[in-house]
Amino acid sequence: MSSKLSTFICQNCGTETSQYFGKCLNCNSWNSIVEEIKSERSKHQDIKNNKKSIPFDKISSKKISRFSSGFREFDRVLGGGIVPGSVVLLGGEPGIGKSTIVLQSAGKISLNEKVLYITAEESLEQVKIRWERLNQKSIDLQIFAETNLFLILEEIKRVNPSFAIIDSIQAIHNHEMESSPGSVSQVRACSSELQILAKDYNVSLLLIGHVTKDGSLAGPKTLEHLVDTVINFEGDNISSHRLLRSIKNRFGSTFEIGIFEMLEEGLREIKNPSSIFTNKENISGVTTTITNEGTRPLAVDIQALVNKTFYSNPRRTTTGISINRLHQILAVVEKHVGVKLSEFDCYIATGGGFEINDPSSDLGVAISILSSLKNIPPLASTSFIGELGLSGQVRKSNNLRTKIEEAVRLGIKNIVVPKLEGELNNNFQNLINIKEISNIKEAVDYALSK
Numbered sequence: 122m123s124s125k126l127s128t129f130i131c132q133n134c135g136t137e138t139s140q141y142f143g144k145c146l147n148c149n150s151w152n153s154i155v156e157e158i159k160s161e162r163s164k165h166q167d168i169k170n171n172k173k174s175i176p177f178d179k180i181s182s183k184k185i186s187r188f189s190s191g192f193r194e195f196d197r198v199l200g201g202g203i204v205p206g207s208v209v210l211l212g213g214e215p216g217i218g219k220s221t222i223v224l225q226s227a228g229k230i231s232l233n234e235k236v237l238y239i240t241a242e243e244s245l246e247q248v249k250i251r252w253e254r255l256n257q258k259s260i261d262l263q264i265f266a267e268t269n270l271f272l273i274l275e276e277i278k279r280v281n282p283s284f285a286i287i288d289s290i291q292a293i294h295n296h297e298m299e300s301s302p303g304s305v306s307q308v309r310a311c312s313s314e315l316q317i318l319a320k321d322y323n324v325s326l327l328l329i330g331h332v333t334k335d336g337s338l339a340g341p342k343t344l345e346h347l348v349d350t351v352i353n354f355e356g357d358n359i360s361s362h363r364l365l366r367s368i369k370n371r372f373g374s375t376f377e378i379g380i381f382e383m384l385e386e387g388l389r390e391i392k393n394p395s396s397i398f399t400n401k402e403n404i405s406g407v408t409t410t411i412t413n414e415g416t417r418p419l420a421v422d423i424q425a426l427v428n429k430t431f432y433s434n435p436r437r438t439t440t441g442i443s444i445n446r447l448h449q450i451l452a453v454v455e456k457h458v459g460v461k462l463s464e465f466d467c468y469i470a471t472g473g474g475f476e477i478n479d480p481s482s483d484l485g486v487a488i489s490i491l492s493s494l495k496n497i498p499p500l501a502s503t504s505f506i507g508e509l510g511l512s513g514q515v516r517k518s519n520n521l522r523t524k525i526e527e528a529v530r531l532g533i534k535n536i537v538v539p540k541l542e543g544e545l546n547n548n549f550q551n552l553i554n555i556k557e558i559s560n561i562k563e564a565v566d567y568a569l570s571k
């Protein structure tokens with residue numbers, strides 16, 4: 122028996138309402154609400170009744186044996202490789218290289234594991250042409266071109282691979298539902314069926330999902346709670362660099378990143394990523410900070426441009442750090458260094474537009490701003506680490522040791538850090554000059570006096 126239910130779903134954030142609104146009440150996007158008909162199947166399927174609760178101490182704690190994606194950078198983002206039976210969602214904007222990285226990875230995995238590649242967007246021939254361009258060796262990969270969810274589920278059960286890829290989740294559909302492929306209810310329904318299959322058959326699944334800026338396709342946002350791991354594939358149209366960034370991970374730390382370069386022959390891992398986000402020039406308005414993204418320290422330049430304003434409201438823009446963070450840093454600098462920044466426009470950009478989430482980049486931002494304002498280059502070969510408190514103090518930073526180690530590895534001569542505890546400073550004697558400071562004023566006196 123099936124009954125029809127009509128519901129209105131925001132295609133941007135997935136919020137459901139019982140009536141139509143021109144603007145989503147949850148995410149405020151316009152014209153994103155679409156009527157969807159759900160035909161609810163009565164789920165009286167024969168439920169396997171062979172599962173029983175067990176005492177907690179009967180569970181064997183044998184380690185989950187992960188397998189490699191074939192890329193060290195990808196493995197790191199996954200928390201150390203692919204977990205059997207897990208579901209990973211790989212999101213990214215159109216054309217960023219999702220199919221490419223996944224196909225390269227599938228090729229490498231298939232040397233050791235059984236892999237099934239389900240292409241719902243491209244024909245078998247198109248995938249083959251990509252494969253040939255990527256110049257991969259011949260491999261033992263099963264490939265299936267299909268968009269019907271039930272046929273896909275059957276094929277996964279039949280082949281019983283260790284790893285299966287769905288390219289993409291928005292292109293497949295459950296024909297029992299009347300909504301179109303890519304709609305929120307289709308994407309959700311397909312993902313949850315696939316998720317159940319992954320657990321029951323211990324198949325690791327990788328779902329590719331498109332993200333569009335205008336939210337016209339169901340964003341992976343609506344799937345985040347359904348899957349184990351959410352990874353974003355990011356980049357820009359200017360540079361060939363691509364970043365994998367974990368947004369959610371049940372099996373590892375989040376905000377872990379992997380860095381690649383897009384070449385004609387596919388994606389290549391970048392071995393020394395700090396080198397691509399820094400320039401090592403000593404000019405006014407530029408400092409280097411060492412941020413922590415996931416478990417990895419990474420040196421990134423911070424550039425500031427501070428100019429007398431022609432507007433009644435000075436301009437403030439940022440690339441790579443949040444605008445709110447900049448407003449707060451400007452307020453702290455104005456109050457505790459005693460400069461009148463309200464008369465100046467201020468633009469901030471990180472090296473390569475790299476998105477920094479680590480608050481210990483504050484000090485580098487502040488020094489870049491003051492360096493540009495005074496037109497004095499900061500002390501040469503110096504990195505700045507520390508979160509600015511509202512009262513001008515420089516607060517402790519996470520993973521300071523690994524950040525200092527990265528600075529040493531990169532041959533940086535001086536590093537300005539919050540007051541250290543215990544022996545940390547002694548460990549780096551003769552390797553780098555560590556300047557401990559407790560407030561912004563001390564950092565300015567040290568780094569910006571001629």
Ligand SMILES: Nc1ncnc2c1ncn2[C@@H]1O[C@H](COP(=O)(O)OP(=O)(O)OP(=O)(O)O)[C@@H](O)[C@H]1O
Nearest residue numbers: 213214215216217218219220221222383384385386
């Ligand atoms: N011949 C080529 N030489 C170099 N780079 C190429 C070549 N062909 C494609 N590319 C790169 O590959 C990208 C497309 O990769 P891919 O198809 O894997 O992306 P995608 O994220 O899967 O895209 P879609 O959203 O269309 O599925 C292009 O944007 C381009 O950067």
Ligand SMILES: [Mg+2]
Nearest residue numbers: 219220221288
């Ligand atoms: Mg693709």
Ligand SMILES: [Zn+2]
Nearest residue numbers: 131134145148
């Ligand atoms: Zn919404």
